[in-house]
Amino acid sequence: MLDKTTETPSAARIAANESSESLSGPFPVAENYDRYFASHLYDRRYPRPNPASLAVIVEQIRARGGRVLDFGCGNGRYAAPLLAQTEATIVAYDISREAIDELSARYPAQVADGRLRPVWGDLAALSRTTMAQGEPFDLAIMMFGVLGHIASRTQRRETLATIHQLLRPGGRLIVTVPNAARRFRRHQAEAQPLMEKGVLEPGDIHYQRMAGQVMVKMYYHLYSLEEFGMELERQGFRLIQMGAESFLPESGVVRSPFLRGLDRLLAIFAPLRYAYGFLAVAETAPEANSPVDRSHGAG
Numbered sequence: 014m015l016d017k018t019t020e021t022p023s024a025a026r027i028a029a030n031e032s033s034e035s036l037s038g039p040f041p042v043a044e045n046y047d048r049y050f051a052s053h054l055y056d057r058r059y060p061r062p063n064p065a066s067l068a069v070i071v072e073q074i075r076a077r078g079g080r081v082l083d084f085g086c087g088n089g090r091y092a093a094p095l096l097a098q099t100e101a102t103i104v105a106y107d108i109s110r111e112a113i114d115e116l117s118a119r120y121p122a123q124v125a126d127g128r129l130r131p132v133w134g135d136l137a138a139l140s141r142t143t144m145a146q147g148e149p150f151d152l153a154i155m156m157f158g159v160l161g162h163i164a165s166r167t168q169r170r171e172t173l174a175t176i177h178q179l180l181r182p183g184g185r186l187i188v189t190v191p192n193a194a195r196r197f198r199r200h201q202a203e204a205q206p207l208m209e210k211g212v213l214e215p216g217d218i219h220y221q222r223m224a225g226q227v228m229v230k231m232y233y234h235l236y237s238l239e240e241f242g243m244e245l246e247r248q249g250f251r252l253i254q255m256g257a258e259s260f261l262p263e264s265g266v267v268r269s270p271f272l273r274g275l276d277r278l279l280a281i282f283a284p285l286r287y288a289y290g291f292l293a294v295a296e297t298a299p300e301a302n303s304p305v306d307r308s309h310g311a312g
């Protein structure tokens with residue numbers, strides 16, 4: 014079952030968004046991801062999950078339980094192999110209606126038997142749906158830049174706090190973010206004037222790319238290793254593991270076996286600060302209201 018459905022067809026919705034842009038500013042993330050997924054460029058660039066990240070998720074599900082929230086699931090790059098390789102039941106949530114429509118259309122059997130529950134909407138819609146089902150999650154995943162696309166530090170904190178509430182005591186979050194030291198250096202320089210005017214916060218950028226015939230415009234927050242760990246701890250998560258999502262660009266790692274092999278070698282030898290993206294595994298306190306251990310876990 015898809016929660017919060019509307020009958021709006023994709024093409025009409027995307028056309029309507031052209032005019033809504035002037036009202037909501039030039040970087041409405043949901044609409045831009047609608048265009049990105051509808052153009053199929055996303056699938057061509059990222060046709061499968063990062064195998065190293067997928068392995069971390071599968072290991073956590075097998076060790077700790079299979080009620081999974083895939084937050085910012087896109088059209089199912091991680092949800093699909095998790096359904097195939099594990100017994101997990103997955104609530105797959107995204108603000109892009111196009112992403113949720115594509116996911117629902119690709120896996121109708123899993124939607125029908127209840128193993129996959131696509132949810133489209135805002136944080137309130139997610140909370141309503143998941144509270145209604147009663148059981149908290151064993152694991153939440155936010156894969157490949159989802160957190161970084163949430164504009165403003167306040168909203169990222171609110172999002173992490175909501176995820177924390179939806180996890181069981183001792184539940185875990187696997188989250189990846191882009192490394193500011195490696196990504197979008199030119200855009201970071203271009204963001205300086207907007208930062209001085211108070212429009213952007215440190216680490217924020219705007220960027221755009223063509224997706225087929227349409228322009229996709231994005232807001233992105235890029236992280237330092239320190240900020241990433243601190244933000245998780247601030248919302249009550251204890252850091253269990255911090256590593257690289259990849260050292261080479263994700264699009265290369267997921268498409269080329271050679272680059273994948275090279276990337277794993279780099280993961281052994283290269284300092285973490287040179288990673289393309291960081292991957293953290295973090296845990297809620299074992300019992301609700303128990304104090305958070307502020308010491309960092311394993312590296």
Ligand SMILES: C[S@@+](CC[C@H](N)C(=O)[O-])C[C@H]1O[C@@H](n2cnc3c(N)ncnc32)[C@H](O)[C@@H]1O
Pocket residue numbers: 042043046059084085086087088089090091106107108109112155156157158159162163
């Ligand atoms: C780079 S894609 C990653 C998609 C998927 N996790 C993957 O690895 O292929 C980022 C996704 O985050 C979603 N997203 C951005 N902001 C969001 C928010 N505030 N709430 C939920 N999803 C969001 C976008 O719609 C998009 O599907």
